Amino acid sequence: MSKQDYNTIAKRMMDIKYMSNAVSILHWDSKTYMPPKGISQRGAQISILSRNIHELFVKPENGRLLDSCIKKSDELSEVENRNVELWKRDYDKATKLPSDLVQKLSNQQVLTENLWEEAKERSEYGLVKPEIKKLIELTKEKADRLNPEQNQYDTLIDIYEPKVTAEQITKYFTPLKEAVIKLVKKCEGQCDRDIMGIDPDMLSVECTQQQQQKLANFLMEFIGLNPEKSRLDTSEHPFTTGYANDVRITTHYLENDPMGSFYSVLHEAGHAIYELNLPQEHLWTPVGDTVSLGIHESQSRFIENIVGKNPTFIEYYYPKVLDMIPGFRKKSVSIEQFVRAINFVRPSKIRIYSDEVTYNLHIILRFEIERDLFAGKITVDDLPQVWNEKMDEYLFQEIEEDREGVLQDTHWYGGAFGYFPTYSLGNIYGGQMLHAMQEQIPSWKQMIARGDFQIIRNWLIENVHQKGSLYDPSDLIENISGERPKPQYFIDYMNHKYDKIYGF
């Protein structure tokens, strides 16, 4: 009977996954082609659909079916048992929260996020402070409801990165922080534009949107995004959405910044090949889905940074860029200068404009603040000051305005605590994957030096994408590399790469 119960619950859960996927297409539409005045009816549509999906999901009968499957797990296959485990995990999360708390949280999130926009514009943290206080209280209540036995911040992290704790992250981030600060100082010494003749502004050249689109299409082909299953559009902020046989990425074409859209396309393409290459036979079930934000981010950063900013790949693509963006020819930037400009390391105030190295400090700073906030070591009142102090200590930046500081990102004001660390976890995972891949494909750099991405792509498909959610993130990393996640591989990768580029 357990098999029959499994089939029943699987059918229900797959329907829900199909419906959620439909909602993400509606979201995509609202960011790409929807006429602007359609926004309020689209909001209503998405909220009504989401509520209906939630109601279908939390039906008590689903809980009974899942429990029945768990009781007779010996009648189910390994994959089926894993699906039951993951459905149950989400079912528990969805049913443990009383609906009035869900409602209050959702309202508070919308309110706080809207107010944050104004606060950021006016650079006035005080404006949003009373609301984010309330939001954090509600978020703590949520964490307690989800798991009264666990510390709150760990419960929140688990939403985005299953089975990873603040303690583990602290262990990863402490040596990472040390290594990055050391590397940044080294680079700072060398990166002075007067000494090295490298200047990231040399990447700013006149170009049309058509030229940038041409470049983007070249990348889509290089990565091997099947045009029968994917597409590229423009939106204000780049993102990836979709699943299985319909995965879509977006980019934005900024004035005089062709390499901006170039790397945003590579980043989103990394997300997209993950969604496109999940195990066919398990699609629409958890095992046939991506496993965590950290692993997702490892894929986008692997393509954007490890492959995309590798000097041998840059040497391969630079002549093509010169052809497609004639503005570069006029500047007569040498390939050496270009490689260094793409890999320029320079501390800055804004996370989303930071480089591959300093990016981690932006994340570590946010993680430490979140952790200490939920541990009660700091309060909402302290946030701007703590932010600014850490910015000074880690990135040598003096923050003068909250809009460049504690107000710069939307995450917290939308209630996403525990989300930030997944970005650097992605880097750490990616470094460890690179280490494993390098052993199996020692010639990977020669391949990208001639524009051949297929073997690397297949390696990622086989080792990451095809595993879906069969393993929790840390187990997946262990499967791939033989070791639990550790930051040393990513640190080694950075040190080795920048050593070579800057010749310390």
Next chain:
Amino acid sequence: MSKQDYNTIAKRMMDIKYMSNAVSILHWDSKTYMPPKGISQRGAQISILSRNIHELFVKPENGRLLDSCIKKSDELSEVENRNVELWKRDYDKATKLPSDLVQKLSNQQVLTENLWEEAKERSEYGLVKPEIKKLIELTKEKADRLNPEQNQYDTLIDIYEPKVTAEQITKYFTPLKEAVIKLVKKCEGQCDRDIMGIDPDMLSVECTQQQQQKLANFLMEFIGLNPEKSRLDTSEHPFTTGYANDVRITTHYLENDPMGSFYSVLHEAGHAIYELNLPQEHLWTPVGDTVSLGIHESQSRFIENIVGKNPTFIEYYYPKVLDMIPGFRKKSVSIEQFVRAINFVRPSKIRIYSDEVTYNLHIILRFEIERDLFAGKITVDDLPQVWNEKMDEYLFQEIEEDREGVLQDTHWYGGAFGYFPTYSLGNIYGGQMLHAMQEQIPSWKQMIARGDFQIIRNWLIENVHQKGSLYDPSDLIENISGERPKPQYFIDYMNHKYDKIYGF
């Protein structure tokens, strides 16, 4: 308490309307931007969402709420009572059909439509005949279930054109048929290309897609489709979708046929301004929705034909076309020739390529066949022969292949019986609207002669769009014109127009 029940049912029904609208956006996406391999997951999404919408709609509690509202109708406003009436009408339709019949019908429709594609390709009616027989039997059962007291075909017509019967349509179509055949014969005498120097092939000129797009944008502006609430894209077959503040039309750009997309844009724009100008205060309820296919078609045909093919409008736009489509200059087509070419009347075999006049004969033929089929006067076996005989009699066309005959349209094979007459009802309604408008705005032709569509547009908004579904189609026509629908105004319009163009 009735007021409270009204609010409860209104909330539920509005949620359902929002969800259905979301489904139509997913459908639009599948015809415009969806990567081709996304088709099967999109099919699953739409079917799952539709089933969920259906389940929410047919809940017994909804029936109880509606009955309670009907019992205490004196506590509700006129609009509220009308909403209740229309919700109840649809609720009864949805609940009277046993779910196994719905399932059987849906399966048989898909099967028959797929087989029709092959049958049409091979021009072999026999291939699809056994399946369409079954489909018609199931459709008859559906009609009996919906209304056991009414004759089946009337019940089917009522789905698309509420409160209109086959007897009424016969009364409209009999004089229309006679008048059209007479007019076609007159035109045939005059339209000979050797005598009049008019040749519809003169509209075939070399042009790029960009040039056609420019023309389409000019029309969007002329009609006044607000770009904040609407958009134009390309798809294989032109269509309109959306509602309220987000209404989208599509067209297709055919080679060397700029006037093809020109008139398809005008047609769809006519549908679009209806959806865009429904009464704001009643949106998402039936009163704030379009009333019938016939009235919808009256709007598209009013813009496409009555306005769009009026000689004074053609005189206005022709210089612009000459500028935007340089190919026309090379052909040195005079304005008189161009007006006649746009309004060329020539019997043909294919409905969708036929002109404003003969189009009605294509519809009348289909209506008569449907009517006689459901009355048992002819059988599925007779269809090709009856089709071909009527084609010969009304349109003087000898049908040699079923693909040009009984297999040309998808409607019947998808189970849409009772749908075809709404096309010519749209013409008849449009003619009657024109008559009423002409009395109130005698100078309408001078207005379009100078490219001013605003007053006509406002007249349509005020008299048609803003009425939503407050009245059934025939009542709406009576409200506008003071008379029940009758074909004479459309007949007069045609005779007068073609008299002037061809100078009989």
